[in-house]
Every structure is written in C-alpha cells, then in structure tokens.
Amino acid sequence: xxxxxxxxxxxxxxxxxxxxxxxxxxxxxxxxxxxxxxxxxxxxxxxxxxxxxxxxxxxxxxxxxxxxxxxxxxxxxxxxxxxxxxxxxxxxxxxxxxxxxxxxxxxxxxxxxxxxxxxxxxxxxxxxxxxxxxxxxxxxxxxxxxxxxxxxxxxxxxxxxxxxxxxxxxxxxxxxxxxxxxxxxxxxxxxxxxxxxxxxxxxxxxxxxxxxxxxxxxxxxxxxxxxxxxxxxxxxxxxxxxxxxxxxxxxxxxxxxxxxxxxxxxxxxxxxxxxxxxxxxxxxxxxxxxxxxxxxxxxxxxxxxxxxxxxxxxxxxxxxxxxxxxxxxxxxxxxxxxxxxx
Ligand code: SF4
Numbered sequence: 001x002x003x004x005x006x007x008x009x010x011x012x013x014x015x016x017x018x019x020x021x022x023x024x025x026x027x028x029x030x031x032x033x034x035x036x037x038x039x040x041x042x043x044x045x046x047x048x049x050x051x052x053x054x055x056x057x058x059x060x061x062x063x064x065x066x067x068x069x070x071x072x073x074x075x076x077x078x079x080x081x082x083x084x085x086x087x088x089x090x091x092x093x094x095x096x097x098x099x100x101x102x103x104x105x106x107x108x109x110x111x112x113x114x115x116x117x118x119x120x121x122x123x124x125x126x127x128x129x130x131x132x133x134x135x136x137x138x139x140x141x142x143x144x145x146x147x148x149x150x151x152x153x154x155x156x157x158x159x160x161x162x163x164x165x166x167x168x169x170x171x172x173x174x175x176x177x178x179x180x181x182x183x184x185x186x187x188x189x190x191x192x193x194x195x196x197x198x199x200x201x202x203x204x205x206x207x208x209x210x211x212x213x214x215x216x217x218x219x220x221x222x223x224x225x226x227x228x229x230x231x232x233x234x235x236x237x238x239x240x241x242x243x244x245x246x247x248x249x250x251x252x253x254x255x256x257x258x259x260x261x262x263x264x265x266x267x268x269x270x271x272x273x274x275x276x277x278x279x280x281x282x283x284x285x286x287x288x289x290x291x292x293x294x295x296x297x298x299x300x301x302x303x304x305x306x307x308x309x310x311x312x313x314x315x316x317x318x319x320x321x322x323x324x325x326x327x328x329x330x331x332x333x334x335x336x337x338x339x340x341x342x
Pocket of ligand 1: 104105110113148
C-alpha cells in the first residue's frame with residue numbers, strides 16, 4: 001500500500017493545512033489528525049513515507065551540538081543545539097535553524113556570507129531541522145532562533161509558514177514567545193513580519209536586528225545591506241514594529257577589536273535607538289577563515305558594555321558557545337559547498 005502522505009507534506013503544514021490537503025484524498029479528518037500528530041510528535045507513522053534527509057555529521061563539545069543535515073538534492077545546512085540554564089533555573093535548549101543554503105547578504109564577519117546564496121529552503125526543510133533535532137538527536141527543544149545560515153527575511157514566505165507549523169499546539173507547540181527571528185536589517189521583511197505579527201498568533205515573537213555600526217559609514221564596511229537600507233530606514237521599520245505591539249527589539253552588536261569596539265560608538269547608538277524599547281546584545285566576535293580579526297579579550301568586552309550601559313541602554317552579553325566546533329554565531333558554513341549545488 002502506498003503511503004497516504006509524505007514526510008514533507010507533514011512538515012510543511014499545520015494540522016489544519018494537512019487535514020485540508022489529505023481530505024482531498026478521501027482521508028477522514030480523525031485519521032489525518034492521528035497521522036500528522038504521530039509524525040510530528042512521535043517522529044513517524046506507518047502511513048507517512050520516511051524523511052530521506054539524513055544527519056550527515058554531528059559535532060559537539062558535550063554541551064553545544066552542531067549538526068549538518070543533508071537534504072534530498074545533496075544541499076547541506078547547519079543547525080545548532082544550545083542548552084542554557086534560563087533565569088528561572090530551568091534548562092532551555094535553543095535550536096538555531098537555517099533558512100537558506102548560504103546567504104546573499106555578504107556580511108564580512110560571517111562565514112555563511114562567503115558562500116553566497118545557493119538556494120532558499122522550503123518550509124519542510126526548515127521544519128526538518130526541528131524534526132531531526134527532536135527525533136533523531138533526541139533533544140528537548142524549547143526555543144527556536146532563526147539565526148543559522150541565511151537571512152530569514154530573504155525567504156519570507158517559507159519562514160512565515162514555518163512559524164505557523166512550529167507554533168501549532170497540536171504539533172511542535174513552541175510558543176511564539178520562545179521563537180526569535182534575527183535579520184540583517186531587511187526593512188521590507190521587518191515591515192511584512194510586523195503585519196503578520198499584528199494579526200495575532202505571533203504577537204510575542206522576538207525580533208533581533210544585526211546593527212554592528214553606529215552609522216552607515218561604519219556599518220556599510222561590514223554589512224553591504226546598508227547600501228540598500230540605511231540605519232534611518234531600519235529605525236523607521238522598528239518604530240513600526242513597536243507601534244504595532246511588537247516586543248522590545250534585540251540590537252545585535254558583533255564586537256570586533258579595532259572595528260566595532262570604539263566606546264564612542266555607544267553614544268551614537270543610543271542617540272539613534274534610545275527612544276525604542278530595546279536591548280543591545282553584544283556578541284564577542286567568533287573567528288572565521290580568511291579574516292585575521294582577533295577575538296576580543298575580557299577588558300575590551302567590559303569596556304564596550306560599560307560604555308553602552310552608561311548611555312542608559314540595556315545591554316547583555318551573548319554567551320559564547322560552540323566556538324571550537326565552528327558552531328558559534330557567524331561561523332556556520334557547509335564545507336562541501338559543491339555538494340550544495342547538485
Ligand atoms: S550574518 Fe546573517 S545575513 Fe549576514 S551573511 Fe551571515 S547569515 Fe547572511
């Protein structure tokens with residue numbers, strides 16, 4: 001007997017969407033519900049054809065785990081599992097997912113940017129990262145961040161559909177409160193996400209924007225996107241996010257010695273963003289191949305964080321996890337790029 005549905009049909013749909021899909025094949029709603037829930041919650045069902053992707057590699061330091069998922073066309077993506085004890089003392093495991101193979105944005109501090117964009121991921125391919133993390137690697141994923149390979153706003157429709165599946169209470173059931181989207185400052189994407197967020201269901205979603213420079217000159221050296229949308233445009237889009245009821249924004253700042261660590265930048269940053277409910281997230285630079293920037297020492301990190309705090313902005317330091325396995329922020333790159341283009 002042929003399977004009633006494919007793995008991708010489960011992964012790409014909410015329960016309601018799946019019921020609509022298979023309903024047209026004369027599959028009754030209760031059976032469709034059992035099938036979808038079994039595949040999503042328990043990992044498999046006899047009437048769902050198996051997921052042909054495979055976890056090609058797992059690297060870890062006993063804590064952080066990076067895994068490479070080989071998709072059906074041979075393209076590879078990297079995802080990272082990051083366990084952290086939260087403020088309440090409970091263990092949270094965050095899954096950092098990729099939204100594209102490679103990335104077109106070309107940020108100079110990021111290994112993924114050196115690949116260029118090879119292709120977008122489908123909704124099923126985004127969800128497959130969650131499914132393999134939970135059912136192959138047996139991780140208890142509590143949080144999701146779209147901070148892996150790719151710019152989520154550059155693959156907006158697939159990412160938005162993935163948010164619908166991830167938050168479906170009958171399946172992954174991850175609250176929007178525990179999901180974060182990180183963007184390079186893609187203004188059209190921020191505006192589109194604002195509309196989706198304001199409609200409901202995603203109201204408590206977290207939004208993070210990569211800033212890394214207090215003005216367009218400094219930022220433009222690191223982030224080519226600045227030529228398309230300057231910081232004034234980014235601030236305008238973030239004002240729209242807050243006005244529509246969005247949560248305070250995370251402003252990400254990759255701290256690179258000699259490049260982004262000037263304490264006077266903090267004053268400029270506060271002048272631009274101080275009116276927004278926000279928090280600055282300082283990310284100590286993680287080394288990538290082809291760049292000879294050093295890792296910032298503790299004195300440099302403390303000095304910059306103090307300068308930001310002195311302006312009245314809230315500031316937080318991102319824990320550095322996974323640096324030795326190239327699983328840290330900005331380090332994700334699939335080594336066999338050629339395999340991604342097959
Ligand atoms: S930092 Fe993000 S947006 Fe920039 S190149 Fe890397 S993956 Fe792309």
